[in-house]
Amino acid sequence: MADPHVPHPDLPPPASAIGALGWLRRNLFSSPFNVALTVLALYLLLTLIPPLLRWALLDATWSGDNREACAANRGACWIFIRVHLDQFLYGFYPEAQRWRINTVVLLLLLGAAPLFIRTVPAKLKPRLGLGLLLVYPIIAIVLLKGGVFGLVAVDTSSWGGLLLTLVIAGVGMTAALPLGVLLALGRRSDMPAIQTLCVTFIEFWRGVPLITVLFMSSVMLPLFLPAGMNFDKLLRALIGVSLFQAAYMAEVVRGGLQAIPKGQFEAAAALGLGYWKSMLLIVLPQALKLVIPGIVNTFIALFKDTSLVLIIGLFDLMNIVHNATTNPEWLGFSTEGYVFAAAVYWLFCFGISRYSQNLEKRLHTGHKH
Amino acid sequence: MTESALTPIKPPFWNNPRTRAIAFQVIALIVTVAVGLYIFDNTQHNLRRLGIASGFGFLSSPSGFDILQSLIPYSATSSYGRVFWVALLNTLLVSALGIVLATLIGFVIGIARLSKNWLISRLALLYIEIFRNIPLLLQIFFWYFAVLRAMPAPRQSLNLGDAAFLNIRGLYLPAPQFQPGFSWVLAALGVAIALAWGLARWARRRQMATGQQFPTLSASLALLAGLPVLTYWLVGSPLAWEYPELQGFNFRGGWVVVPEMASLLLALSIYTAAFIAEIVRAGIQAVSHGQTEASLSLGLDPGQTLRLIILPQALRVIIPPLTNQYLNLTKNSSLAAAIGYPDLVSSFAGTVLNQTGQAIECIAITMAVYLTISLLISLLMNWYNRRVALVER
Numbered sequence: 221m222a223d224p225h226v227p228h229p230d231l232p233p234p235a236s237a238i239g240a241l242g243w244l245r246r247n248l249f250s251s252p253f254n255v256a257l258t259v260l261a262l263y264l265l266l267t268l269i270p271p272l273l274r275w276a277l278l279d280a281t282w283s284g285d286n287r288e289a290c291a292a293n294r295g296a297c298w299i300f301i302r303v304h305l306d307q308f309l310y311g312f313y314p315e316a317q318r319w320r321i322n323t324v325v326l327l328l329l330l331g332a333a334p335l336f337i338r339t340v341p342a343k344l345k346p347r348l349g350l351g352l353l354l355v356y357p358i359i360a361i362v363l364l365k366g367g368v369f370g371l372v373a374v375d376t377s378s379w380g381g382l383l384l385t386l387v388i389a390g391v392g393m394t395a396a397l398p399l400g401v402l403l404a405l406g407r408r409s410d411m412p413a414i415q416t417l418c419v420t421f422i423e424f425w426r427g428v429p430l431i432t433v434l435f436m437s438s439v440m441l442p443l444f445l446p447a448g449m450n451f452d453k454l455l456r457a458l459i460g461v462s463l464f465q466a467a468y469m470a471e472v473v474r475g476g477l478q479a480i481p482k483g484q485f486e487a488a489a490a491l492g493l494g495y496w497k498s499m500l501l502i503v504l505p506q507a508l509k510l511v512i513p514g515i516v517n518t519f520i521a522l523f524k525d526t527s528l529v530l531i532i533g534l535f536d537l538m539n540i541v542h543n544a545t546t547n548p549e550w551l552g553f554s555t556e557g558y559v560f561a562a563a564v565y566w567l568f569c570f571g572i573s574r575y576s577q578n579l580e581k582r583l584h585t586g587h588k589h
Numbered sequence: 590m591t592e593s594a595l596t597p598i599k600p601p602f603w604n605n606p607r608t609r610a611i612a613f614q615v616i617a618l619i620v621t622v623a624v625g626l627y628i629f630d631n632t633q634h635n636l637r638r639l640g641i642a643s644g645f646g647f648l649s650s651p652s653g654f655d656i657l658q659s660l661i662p663y664s665a666t667s668s669y670g671r672v673f674w675v676a677l678l679n680t681l682l683v684s685a686l687g688i689v690l691a692t693l694i695g696f697v698i699g700i701a702r703l704s705k706n707w708l709i710s711r712l713a714l715l716y717i718e719i720f721r722n723i724p725l726l727l728q729i730f731f732w733y734f735a736v737l738r739a740m741p742a743p744r745q746s747l748n749l750g751d752a753a754f755l756n757i758r759g760l761y762l763p764a765p766q767f768q769p770g771f772s773w774v775l776a777a778l779g780v781a782i783a784l785a786w787g788l789a790r791w792a793r794r795r796q797m798a799t800g801q802q803f804p805t806l807s808a809s810l811a812l813l814a815g816l817p818v819l820t821y822w823l824v825g826s827p828l829a830w831e832y833p834e835l836q837g838f839n840f841r842g843g844w845v846v847v848p849e850m851a852s853l854l855l856a857l858s859i860y861t862a863a864f865i866a867e868i869v870r871a872g873i874q875a876v877s878h879g880q881t882e883a884s885l886s887l888g889l890d891p892g893q894t895l896r897l898i899i900l901p902q903a904l905r906v907i908i909p910p911l912t913n914q915y916l917n918l919t920k921n922s923s924l925a926a927a928i929g930y931p932d933l934v935s936s937f938a939g940t941v942l943n944q945t946g947q948a949i950e951c952i953a954i955t956m957a958v959y960l961t962i963s964l965l966i967s968l969l970m971n972w973y974n975r976r977v978a979l980v981e982r
Contacts, residue, residue, distance in 0.1 A: 257704070258709075264712070427963040428960060430920075431923045435939075439942065439952065442635070444628045524723075525724070526724075555731075558734075562727055565727065573722075
C-alpha cells in the first residue's frame with residue numbers, strides 16, 4: 221500500500237497581504253480612486269499640519285509675563301493665556317476668597333468619585349447620589365455666595381469664567397432632566413387639559429431660539445413681576461436656560477416612553493401599582509436607559525449653549541476670554557484666546573460624550589443585535 | 590349568602606380615577622389662568638407706571654438708523670415696519686445659504702466618514718469631533734474677530750485674480766450687469782426646464798411600457814446647459830460684469846459680502862455640517878448590506894445601486910433629523926446679534942426695542958416669526974417625508 225497522501229505545509233500568505241504592507245494596500249491603495257484620495261488627504265495634511273505645529277508649539281512663546289516677550293516670536297503667545305488664567309477660571313471673584321471655589325469643586329469631586337468606582341457597595345450609591353443632589357447644592361451656594369457664617373458676601377455679578385459656565389451647566393442639567401420627565405409624562409397623559417398644556421409649553425420653547433428667551437428674561441421679566449421685585453441676572457439666565465432645555469429633554473424622554481411596549485404598562489397595572497409607582501419603578505427606568513444618547517446630547521447642547529449668556533452681559537468663560545482679547549494692553553491675541561476657550565469646551569463636551577458611551581455599554585442588559 | 594356580600598364595595602369618590610383626572614385638570618387650568626392673569630395685571634400696571642403705550646403704532650414711525658446690509662431699499666427715514674422686513678430678509682438669506690452650504694459639506698463629510706480609505710474616514714471623524722464639540726458662538730467669534738477682522742485694510746487687500754478682493758471691510762465680488770437681451774436667456778432656461786421635465790416623463794413611461802432605458806440624466810443636463818448658452822451666444826452676450834475698484838480708501842462697485850455675514854455663514858455651515866455628516870452616516874448604515882448585494886446580483890452597477898437602491902432608502906432615515914438640523918440652523922442664525930449682523934434679533938428685537946421701549950411687541954413679533962418658520966419647515970418636511978415613507982402592505 222502506498223503511503224497516505226501528506227499535503228505540503230501551508231504556504232505563508234503573500235507578504236503584500238499581511239502586516240503593515242497588507243494594511244496599507246487594503247486601507248489606502250485598494251483602487252486607483254483610493255490612491256487619488258490618499259494622495260489628496262496626505263497633501264492636505266502636509267499643507268495644514270506643519271504651519272499649525274510651528275504656530276502652536278515651535279515658534280510659540282511660553283515664558284515671560286508681558287506682551288513684549290511675544291514680539292520676538294512669530295508663533296502663538298501663550299503668555300496671554302497664562303497671565304489671564306486665574307481670570308478665565310474664577311472670573312472677578314475676589315482673590316482672597318477663591319479658596320471657596322476650590323473647596324466647592326473639591327467637595328464635588330470627592331462626593332461624586334465614589335459613584336464612579338465599582339468597588340463601592342451598590343447599596344451606598346443611591347444614598348450618596350441623593351445627598352449630592354439635595355445637600356451639596358446648599359453647601360455650594362452658601363460657600364459661593366457667602367454672607368452667612370462669617371463668610372464675606374460675594375455678589376453673583378462678580379462670578380465669572382469657567383466657574384460661571386459650570387454653575388449654569390450644572391444647575392441647568394439638574395433642573396432640566398426632572399422637568400423634562402414631568403413634561404414628557406404630561407404629554408403622554410390621558411388628561412386632555414394636562415396634555416394640551418404640556419404640548420403648548422414644549423412646542424413654544426422648541427420653536428424659538430435660546431437667544432430670544434434670554435432677551436425675554438432680561439427685558440420682559442421685569443415687566444411681568446410686581447414693581448420693585450427683581451431677580452438676580454444670573455437667576456434669570458438660569459431659569460431661561462433650564463426651561464428651554466427642559467422642553468428638549470421632554471421630547472427625548474417621550475421617545476423613550478413611546479418605545480416601551482404596552483405590556484409593561486399593563487403588567488404594572490395588573491400588579492396593582494398606581495400611576496406614579498408604575499412609572500417610577502417599571503416604565504421610567506427602562507425608558508431613560510433607552511434614551512441615554514439623547515439625554516447626553518441634550519446635556520452637551522446645554523453645556524455649549526451656556527456661552528449665550530454673553531448676550532445678556534454675564535461673564536462666563538466665553539465672554540471673559542472675549543473680554544480679555546479686547547483688553548488694550550493685550551490686543552491682537554484673539555486667536556490664542558479663542559483656541560484656549562475652544563479647547564476647554566471641547567474637553568468637557570468630548571468627555572461627557574465618551575462617558576455616556578461607556579455608561580450605555582455598562583447598563584446594556586438585553587440582547588445585542 | 591347575603592345580598593350585601595355580593596355587591597362590590599364602592600371605593601370612595603376621591604379614589605375614583607375619573608374624578609381624580611377631572612380634579613387634576615381643573616386645578617392645572619385654574620393655576621395656569623391665575624398665573625396668566627397675575628402676569629397680565631402686573632404688566633398693565635408696570636406699563637402705566639413707565640408710561641409706555643402698548644400697541645403696534647410704532648411700526649409706522651421713522652427709524653432714524655442705518656442698517657449694514659439690506660436686500661430691499663432702506664434708509665434712515667424708513668419706518669420701523671420696514672426695519673422688520675429688512676431684518677427678516679437678512680435672517681432668511683443667511684439661513685437659506687447656510688442650509689445649502691451645510692448640506693453640501695455635511696453630505697461630503699458623512700460619505701467620507703464611510704469611505705474604505707482609512708485616512709479619509711479618519712479625517713472626516715476628526716472634522717466631526719472637533720466642530721460639533723465647540724460652541725457655535727465661539728466659532729462665530731473666531732471667524733469674525735480672529736480671522737476676518739484681522740484682514741488687511743482696503744489698500745492692502747488680498748487680490749483674488751483681479752476680480753475679487755478680500756479686506757477688513759468684506760469680500761468684494763464682481764456683480765453681473767444684465768443687458769436688455771438677457772430676458773431671452775432666462776426664457777430659454779425656462780423652456781429647457783419644461784422640456785427636460787417632459788423628457789423625463791416620456792422616458793419613464795417608455796421604460797415602464799417597453800423596458801428600454803433612455804439616458805435621461807445626460808440628455809436633460811445637455812438641454813439645461815445647452816439651450817441657455819446657445820441663446821446667450823445668439824443674442825450677443827447680453828451680460829457684463831462690474832468689477833470692484835479701489836477708489837480712495839475703499840472699493841466701489843461690485844457685490845460686497847460684509848464680514849459679519851461671511852463669519853456667520855461660515856460658522857453656521859461648518860458647525861451644522863458636522864451634525865448633518867453624522868445623520869448621513871447613520872442613514873446610509875441603516876440600509877442593510879443585503880440590499881447592496883441583492884442589487885449587485887440583479888446586475889445593477891455600483892453607481893445605479895447607490896442611486897436607485899441605497900439612497901432612496903437612506904433618505905427615508907435621513908430626512909426627519911435633517912429637518913431638525915435645518916430648523917436648528919435657522920434658529921442659530923439669531924446668534925448674529927453677538928457680532929452685529931442685522932438679522933431679526935439684532936435689528937428688531939435689539940435696536941428697535943432699545944429705541945422704542947416696546948419690549949413686549951418686539952419680542953412677541955420676533956418669537957412669532959421664528960415659531961412660524963419652524964412650523965412651515967416642519968410642515969414642508971412632513972409632506973416630503975410622507976411622500977418617501979415606506980408604504981407597507
